[in-house]
Structures are given as structure tokens and as C-alpha cells.
Amino acid sequence: MMNNTLKNHLCKLPSGYVIVGKWHKHSYKIIKPLGKGANGVVYLAESPKGLVAVKLSDNSTAITSEVNVLKHFSKVQGVALGPSLLDVDDWFDPYGKKIVCFYVMEYIKGEDFLAFIQKRGKEWIVVLILQLLSDLEKLHQEGWVFGDLKPENLLVVGQAPKIRLLDVGGTTLKGRAIKEFTEFYDRGYWGMGSRKAEPSYDLFSVAMIMMNACYLKRFEKKGNGREQLMKMIDADETLRKYRKVLMRAIAGKYDHAREMHHELMAVVMDESSRTKTNSRANQSRKGAVQQRYQKRKKHSGILETALIVMFLLFMYVMYLYGELL
Template identity: 45%
Template structure:
């Protein structure tokens, strides 16, 4: 946020203009095109506070969070606790909202510790949430590693910033080039389910390649090289990159088939018993890539 360093910084306490809520800014969690997010406290528990001088954009984000709460039976985004304005000592008006603080690890960090075999399981759960989001008429838009957190108890892959969420049929309002199909010449920036699925495939490629990579002079050639490391995930990711999925349910179905085609139950090895040597280079071989374990994990996810 331009010219906001003196007004909004770690250590100050914000007081809401209308609801009189008082929130300490403990530490900064991140910044984006719209505003900054801080760790705060509310009723003795941690929460996340996003603040910006872009009132219209913030109002839209609040509308999105309120809409996600109405999707019956699914917790699609952070719970919204409060929204208000803040007038700084300099007299500048800011808008902020307070939401659930989702504590956890970035997806790539989690996979690095737990093993690549966890990737398809976590993707399955996220695809279920994306399916519900799309059915509600929204596209996440700015889907990327920075906006994904693996929470514990239960283990779930959740998104933490709805700043790029856009109504279907409109132009994507916020994106990051690496995950954007328009940047790669693989489609438009129209808000539709296939846009999110392309970004999810790029997120997976970033993980299996261990880094982001530039598109170069021949973007499709670059993607073909990157996807070679995806192992058994390759056919599913290729279809997502090429826009062959019209909805999340199709990608989810292919991923389930992938997991069910692998090892028999008698060869099962749980993640806790797995050693580094039991992982192959594609990451999808030995342990979790077996039907019963995958289905149990996924069923447990859906029951939360």
C-alpha cells in the first residue's frame, strides 16, 4: 500500500470506527496488490486482519467471504469475523476486515517434509472445494502457492486469500503471471473453472520441479519439459494445462482413477513408516498411491 508505512505497521493497535473493535497488529503475514494482512488477536485467539485504502476492492472481498459462508456444508475460505473502517492519526481512511487465521504450512514446504506422495491426496481435497466454489458462481483467480496452506487436525489444503476471486464470466481481476494461462498463451483470462485448473496444474509443476521457471521463447516447449517430472500425475496435469477439463469434478475423477490404479492393499506402506529410500523420483510410487489408503484419506477429508 502506497504511503501507508507510517499509518499501518506492526506494533500499533487499530480501533474500528463503527464497531469499536480493537486489534493489535502483531506481525505482518503478507502483502498483495490490494492490501496487507497482519496477525492479530480477537477474544483471546489469533485472527488475520487485512487492511487497505482500496475501499471498493475490500468491499468486494468481504462480499466474496460472505458468499462462501453460504455454500452449505463446505468451509471454502477463512471465516469472516468483522469488517470496519479505521481512521489513522494522519486522518487517512482505511478499510479492514478480520477473518480466521489458518495456521499451517505452505504446500511446497509440506510436501518437502512429508513426501511427494501427499500431493495427489491434497489436490483431491482442494478440487472438491474448487468444485463447490465454481458451482456457487465464482472462480478463485489468483490460485498460487502463496495462497495455499496445509492445515493440521485434520490435514487439509485450504486457500487463505480471496483477493483474486471473480464472478464467472468476467475478466480475472488479479493474477500472478507464472500461474496465469494468458501469460503462457494457453487461453484467455475469462473467469471460468478451467482457469483455476490451469493454475492448479502450474502449482503442481512448481512443486515437482522445485521452482518456478520462465516461459522462454517457446512456452509450450517449456511446459512439456517441466511436465516430464510429474510422473503419474502427468496425464492429469496435461489435460488441465490444455483446458480439457470444463469443471473440477472431471479433474478430480481422473485423479481418483490414478490413485486407484496403483499398488494393491497388501503392498500398503503408510506415510509414517515410509523412508526416503522408498520414494521414487516421480514421488507417486510406493506409499500413498494405493487405492484403499487414498480413498480413506479423501473420505476423511470430506467428512470434516
């Protein structure tokens, strides 16, 4: 029962329009729209306390759920897992003649994740993803799973670029069913697992965000999801470097964000050490597996050469023996 007319005018509040809360009587002057989600519209607004972001929705259920999540996050000291919550209230909408719920949060000024990568280069992908994994680890430790993880819900903030999580609409308590998702980033859609809220659900989405960042587009599932994703990883130069980590994330092999962080970091370190000195002096612990594999390959090469040399020597000896007789 999507009421389109109501939705439409909620999305088109003119700048300068003032919204006054029914309960707390705070007023907010609309400046411009910032974005539109599945459950409402977000405006940049001016309040006595400075610039804020106001989310309006005719779906009070969804707003209340989001507020609950944001409240839990504000209890986490010291780490910014989402925007901080400033106010929750109702507003009587004179156009729709209906109560509209809204909440007010800190305004985070930043750049779109994909736009940032396009502008600053692909080397930023792994940097931002590592930051994201650190944040997810904290979130998971608090007992939550982000759920609807996608580039639109990420923002790159500040002079020293740092990733921030934005829309908490999909954030779900661990062990429950994922509330909100977007097909491309959803492991259920790709046939790679359930929609239970667990850390590995988010980590699958992280892998898909990396794919999205390299290809700059989303693609549809065709046939076997796993094989398709594998091919897409192999076909891209950047993704190929992180193949092992990506495949493990896609297969749901990581139980914690920190494990994925660790292994991704190991690949990065290994890569940079190889390009720098081409020596294997500084082996990281996790890179060891890969290197051992390469060593074994090298060993078999030496063995092969030795066998050929021995064979030739043997033939030569036989020849000499024949000549002598």
C-alpha cells in the same frame, strides 16, 4: 499512484498497537504480521473473541470487493471455502491521517503449502491436490472461480492435513474477466487460453501448482509455452506419472474440477494396484483407456512372435521339402 510511505507504515504496525473500528467500535490488538498481498497487509490480532486475522489496505475498492466475496462464501453452509468473515470497518490512521479500510476474518493456523511438501514428502502433492480439486468443485458450483490460485494462497491445516484456500482477492464471478492473477499460474501468460473466469482457468493453475511443487521453483516462458510445459512434465519423475491429467488440465480439456479429480484419482489407484500385485485385477473405469492401450501393445507383440514362428516353420518345411526331393 502507489503511495509507498503509506504502504510502508501500514506494514510496520508495532505489536501491541490497538486498532479501533470507526463504525462498530470493536478493537483489535496487533500481535504480528502474517503476510503481505497485492492489496494490503494481514496481521494476527487479538480480539475479545480470540485470535483473528486483520487485513488492512489503503485501497478501499479492493477491500470492499474481497468482503463481498467472503460474504457470499459465508452464505454457503457447511463448507469452508475461505476464511469466515467476522467484521468490516474503517480505521482512522493517525500516521497517514487517512481512513484505512480493514476486515477481520477467522485466523487459520497452518503451514505453507510448499514448505509442507518439502518437509513431509512428495507423496503429499497428489493428496493435497485432490483435496484442492474437491474444494474447487464446490466453489465452481457456487458460481465462482478462484482466479489467483498459487501456493502462497494455500495453507495446510490440522493434524489430519487438509488444504485451505486463503486469499480471495482474485475470486471472480463465472463468466467475467479474471481480476487478479500471477503470471506463472496464468494460462493467458502461457498462451493456453483466455482470462475468462471459468473452471478450466483454475484447473490450469492447479496443474502449474503441481509443477511448482515438484520443481520447487517457477520458471519463465521461453518460446512455445505448451511445448515447454510438456518437456518440463516429462523431465520430472513425479510429474511424468500424471502426464495425461496434467496435459489435459493445461490444454483446458476439463470443464469441471470433479473430472480432473476423477482422472487423477484413477492414475493414483492404477499406480498403487500395479506396485502392489502387479496384476490387472482391479481395473478402475477411467484407467481402462490407458490399460487398453497397453494391451494393444501387448497384442501386437504376440502377433509379431507368431509371424516369426510361422515364417521359420515355413522355411523349415521348404527345407525339408527340398531335402526330400
